[in-house]
Amino acid sequence: MKREYEQATAVGNAPLRIRTRGRAVLSNPMTNRGTAFTEAEREALELDGLMPTAFTTLENQTQRVYEQFRSTKTMLGKFLTLNALRDRNEVLFYHLLSSHLEEMLPVVYTPTIGEAIERFSHTYNRPRGVFLSIDHPEKVEQGLRNYGLDAEDVDLVCVTDSEGILGIGDQGIGGIQIAIGKLSVYTAAAGVHPRRTIPIVLDTGTDNLGLLSSDMYLGERHARVRGERYDEFVDQFVQTVTKLFPHAMIHWEDIGTANAHRILERYRDEVCTFNDDIQGTAAVVLAALLAGVDVTGTSLDEQRIVIFGAGSAGIGIADLVKDQMLRTRAARTEEEAYSHFWPIGLQGLYVDDDDTLHDFQRVYARRREEVADWDVADPERIGLLDVIRNVRPTILIGTSTKGGAFTQEVVEEMARHNPRPIIFPLSNPTSRAEATPADILRWTDGKALVATGSPFEPVTHDGIRHTIAQSNNALIFPGLGLGVAACRATRITPGMIAAASQALAGLVNAWRPGAPLLPGIGDLRLVSATVAIEVARQAAKEGVAERPLTDPVQQVYERMWQPRYPKVEAI
Structure with a gap:
């Protein structure tokens, strides 16, 4: 069966060759351009009389x-x-x-x-x-x-x-x-x-x-x-x-x-498979963490990380950060890398004698004897505040969908032991965020480094305007998909995910007071192209690119479709 139109979709804006005529042209969202059809195009496609006579531009x-x-x-x-x-x-x-x-x-x-x-x-x-x-x-x-x-x-x-x-x-x-x-x-x-x-x-x-x-x-x-x-x-x-x-x-x-x-x-x-909730969320959070850790003047091997709401997304973040620690030798063994994390779920801190844990969660569980001497309200259900007091974490990540879980007491306790605490309330929508940036900055006297899952307005504290980084997966997955398509990757490796994170982190300068830890959503085209190039390069390094890019910048640019009306050919 002949198609209504033909177009080479793998390269830029190729000509649109339209086979149908009349109202059929206007009923297809890829061939219809309404009043933007020129007089010649209207005649060739039998559109005269089917729309107002005025010609209007796409703008x-x-x-x-x-x-x-x-x-x-x-x-x-x-x-x-x-x-x-x-x-x-x-x-x-x-x-x-x-x-x-x-x-x-x-x-x-x-x-x-x-x-x-x-x-x-x-x-x-x-x-x-x-x-x-x-x-x-x-x-x-x-x-x-x-x-x-x-x-x-x-x-x-x-x-x-x-x-x-x-x-x-x-x-x-x-x-x-x-x-x-x-x-x-x-x-x-x-x-x-x-x-x-x-x-x-x-x-x-x-x-x-x-x-x-x-x-x-x-x-x-x-x-x-x-x-x-x-x-x-x-x-x-x-x-x-x-x-x-x-x-x-x-x-x-x-x-x-x-x-x-x-x-x-x-x-x-x-x-070639990718789970955005696990890998995409993790990649953008890793980028924000790399920027945040850089601001604190510390390194990954010095971090103590609490993940509140350690389900698929939370453990996905832990997995990617753990892999980054091993890749950069911030941890020498997997056991050492796992030791940097304290995951918390509905029943409290994950411990190794909890038979409700999934296998992907159990590898992060703490040993029961490790927490036996902790001063806690309920040894059978070690809560967030208990963990904060005993671990003194440098990083607190929320993926719980439990709105308000990062209370003033929790945040102040964390800030008591950290000059620049990294606190990411990532749950969506806004009503489910573990805390608001305004509260976190107020409770830490403006010292916290914050990224959120939902968009928040800038916060002014003590004369400094803090632009809040939105840890939005849209900063990662579009560029990843573009890079995979451009080089025809046959797999998505942990190295490609890490390359995406590092490319994203490299686009920000978080040293200025109040600067965000991630680029803004308004820069997504630049972000996506940058991520795509690094993903394609890493795929080639690991031997999973069927078509390694020889001129990455040009080839990625040419692969990006622009929402513009292409040349029309009536066939």
């Missing part, structure tokens, strides 16, 4: 849709407005998004994406993505084929099973929105062509009783499938994707804690 159109965006009052309304624009004109959508990225990223991504996911079955309009059901495994391959892309056309597959969506948990089939949102950021931030990506949801059921009891719910109506049947379905998905799209990176998103590490470990040495 004029962007101004018009931006006014429409600004006039929408609610965040969900803004999300739906942008969604409708993308379904109408994809180039215009990305030109608008790229022109106002700092303002619109919280709309197309976190935190607004959470509400859009919760409301998915109520706001559903035009289908986007691939929906694969565990009840119909025989349809997996055909479902992926029906998306209409060939083996050479796909760089990224973003997939979720929707069990661990942001801070709101199991959201069933609505999780497709997180995959769509992630891929939008890949395009806006790193120039990955929107037609070289596929958003996918694995519908394995849901344990969300609110969804199951709603007549509006669009997913499979049964409890979430687990165990062997789940594993077989995931394996079928992975094998099918790698068969159909052999050069695609599989990006896992918001997989539940019980499965995320297990899936990553199962496939990381077999296919």
